[in-house]
Amino acid sequence: xxxxFGHERKNRALSETFYKLSWQQKVESAGPKRVLMxxxxxxxxxxxxxxxxxxxxxxxxxxxLVSEHRHGxxxxxxxx
Numbered sequence: 001x002x003x004x005f006g007h008e009r010k011n012r013a014l015s016e017t018f019y020k021l022s023w024q025q026k027v028e029s030a031g032p033k034r035v036l037m038x039x040x041x042x043x044x045x046x047x048x049x050x051x052x053x054x055x056x057x058x059x060x061x062x063x064x065l066v067s068e069h070r071h072g073x074x075x076x077x078x079x080x
Contacts (some may be wrong), residue, residue: 006046019050027051037061 006015030036037057038044047055056064059060 004042006042015046016050019046021048024051027053027055035061 002034005011006018009026017064023043023046030053036053037058038047039057044055044057047053
């Protein structure tokens with residue numbers, strides 16, 4: 001969905017149809033080791049609204065990983 005299109009009341013049914021065709025299966029079939037991300041705010045908010053899953057922006061995930069690494073919370077294969 002481009003911009004706010006899917007959030008407009010008159011477009012809600014069409015937005016849900018597009019969600020079911022493109023995102024729903026991917027979101028529902030993602031296992032615990034699979035991280036789904038989306039760059040667009042409206043894409044992330046629509047997935048959360050329709051699929052009850054929060055998708056981070058890739059930079060949010062990168063920031064969390066860097067923060068964990070700085071605090072020693074990340075273990076790589078060289079540490080084992």
